[in-house]
Amino acid sequence: MIASDVDGTLLGPAEVVTDRTVSAVGRVQGDGVPFVLCTGRPPRWIAPIAQPLGLTGYAVCANGAVLLDIGADRVTAVHGELAPELLHDLASAMDKALPGCRLAAERIGTGEVDHDMRNFVIEPDYHNPWGNHEGRTTMRAEVLGHPAIKLLISHRELRSAEMAEAARAVFGTAVDVTYSSSGGLIEVSAHGITKATGLADLAxxxxVPAEDVIAFGDMPNDVEMLTWAGHGVAMADGHPAVLEAADEVTGPAGEDGVAAVLERWF
Known part of the structure; x- marks a missing residue:
């Protein structure tokens, strides 16, 4: 089984799937080997990547909390929801640790994917480093008022690494904190829910035993997956923690680093 992160791994700075990557993934699937997207992205962001690659199998989304059947466009499993009481406690702690932070929540149930984004709610002035082009703006009470698979915390004046450090100091092991962008955004999920747990469930x-899985990634939310897989591959421009965890370092996404490794076997 091949498992790959999306942003910064399959997609380079141009944010497109290259012909070389399409060809390499096609050969993987042609040999009957499952190719799995493992991403922090929600299910509604999967189709633009899956379609050019010809993927109709499964994707591990939301950093391991969601299993998506791509072909059916259905969520088949959801793991580790954060209860409203816990969300309120987390928000209160972050207000003290990171004054000025803003929150968003991702809610997903099993069944057909909600492409209208009604399940992604943000409070005013929430900042998305990928662009503030989605999410239903509402009051904080609504953001925190329902179970969520992920709490997102943004701050316009901080970097993700320092935010994560502050959050971990406050939260301890109550939840897991990670990030997939350096631009002032961290992602909080239920303790023990990672890309590795989602991929292990699918494997x-x-x-498929773990030793027969090759996994690719570039950011801290990929570390557990690369460590769990039999062969973990980091992108050359990846985060230092990912480079340290990997068994191999390939070229950056902008130079088709994933394809370069797959071409050795397929």
Missing amino acids: ERFS
């Missing part, structure tokens, strides 16, 4: 369904 078990396919009866």
Whole structure:
């Protein structure tokens, strides 16, 4: 089984899937090997990547909390929801640790994917480093008022690494904190829910042992997955923690680093 992160791994600065990557992934699937997207992205962001690659199998989304059947456009499993009481406690702690932070929540249930983004709610002045082009703006009470698979915390004046350090100091092991962008955004999920747990669940369904999985990634939310897989591959321009965790370092996404490794076997 091949598992790959999306942003910064399959997609380079141009944010497009290259012909070389399409060809390499096509050969993987042609040999009957599952190719799995493992991403922090929600299910509604998967189709633009899956379609050019010809993927109709599964994707591990929301950093391991969601299993998506791409072909059916259905969420088949959701793991580790954060209860409203916990969300309120987390928000209160962050207001003290990181004054000026803003919150968003991702809510997903099983069934057809909600492409209208009604399940992604943000409070006013929430900042998305990928662009503030989605999310339903509402009051904080609504953001925190329902179970969520992920709490997102943004701050316009801080970097993600320092935000994550502050959050971990406050939260301890109550939840897991990670990030997939350096631009002032951290992602909080239920303790123990990672890309590795989501991928392990899927690998078990396919009866594929961890040692037969090759995984690619570039950011801290990929570390557990690269460590769990039999062969973890980091992108050359990846975060230092990812480079340290990997068994191999390939070229950056902008130079088709994933394809370069896959071409050795397929």
